């Protein structure tokens with residue numbers, strides 16, 4: 115049987131593209147595990163640095179290992195003056211994910227060229243990428259707002275550092291904690307589109323900066339990471355909590371999809387959404403309410419009452435957008451924050467792909483013509 119006789123599976127849905135021990139989803143039971151650890155446990159007890167180590171190395175670090183990793187990350191958070199300058203000159207109307215792709219390419223240009231088969235060199239590159247990605251995102255945010263670049267603070271971890279570089283002032287403990295939990299929850303999610311893109315590029319033995327820049331391109335799409343921006347647009351369009359019932363009736367009548375609800379894999383509540391929901395409550399109690407925030411809470415209640423029995427629940431994108439909005443982060447920076455977390459997952463998959471690598475080269479079912487006649491250009495109709 116040739117590839118030509120095989121049945122096409124659109125989107126490779128359900129076709130295994132790799133063996134992986136990094137993360138696991140049970141969509142029926144609503145379970146997500148990183149290296150066998152339930153996401154709820156990590157969100158409650160761990161932090162982004164420890165979770166990154168876990169994803170990269172397969173097990174939780176000792177105190178000494180974690181301290182060493184933190185030190186390494188803090189040493190690699192800076193980006194070169196040339197990179198800061200180029201980022202400051204990028205078109206301001208462009209999307210921050212495009213700026214991040216450009217930034218990752220430049221980070222690769224200023225970093226040492228590595229042997230991708232050398233585990234120690236890979237480990238070093240992973241630390242550089244995890245450490246510097248938030249700096250690249252914050253640098254574009256500051257430039258776009260016409261504000262000067264804020265260099266990372268070597269005493270702050272990833273989440274607090276990002277907020278510091280974004281706003282120019284140290285975040286309070288709650289804000290840093292909330293973002294840290296969000297990063298833990300977004301760090302990996304099995305063979306989604308951006309991770310597959312990362313593994314395809316990794317399989318060519320390209321450098322990890324190219325691997326992550328490609329994955330950022332995939333994550334940018336509205337069918338993937340871009341959905342979280344749409345949630346905020348939807349909430350702003352609804353306008354107020356009081357307007358929710360009428361809006362929902364109209365939406366249901368037109369059979370429209372409510373952004374931030376439903377999931378392709380999870381047929382029960384997304385475990386990440388559950389944790390984010392509690393964060394939303396904590397943030398609301400401590401930082402107060404906003405119109406968008408009140409609309410979101412009313413929408414959640416109304417949608418779950420109407421569609422919960424059908425398996426439609428809030429997904430990760432619904433609550434993450436609400437949390438980021440409350441932290442004062444511009445809407446089009448929601449997906450870059452997703453990328454700040456997911457870089458860790460992409461890199462874990464890059465390392466896994468490099469062990470026993472085989473370049474991806476799927477087949478295709480040719481539907482074109484054969485033996486076409488070449489007609490000279492002046493004789494074509």
Ligand SMILES: CC(C)(COP(=O)(O)OP(=O)(O)OC[C@H]1O[C@@H](n2cnc3c(N)ncnc32)[C@H](O)[C@@H]1OP(=O)(O)O)[C@@H](O)C(=O)NCCC(=O)NCCS
Nearest residue numbers: 341370371372373374375376377378379424426429430431
């Ligand atoms: C994520 C998503 C694509 C999953 O799709 P899916 O698993 O293929 O589910 P389907 O599109 O087959 O929907 C199954 C049923 O639930 C309904 N449904 C699914 N998601 C819905 C939503 N967000 N709002 C309203 N109804 C929804 C569908 O209309 C369909 O109803 P029907 O059986 O009466 O025709 C879908 O839920 C969606 O588009 N959500 C909104 C976008 C979003 O938030 N994306 C981020 C995902 S993390």
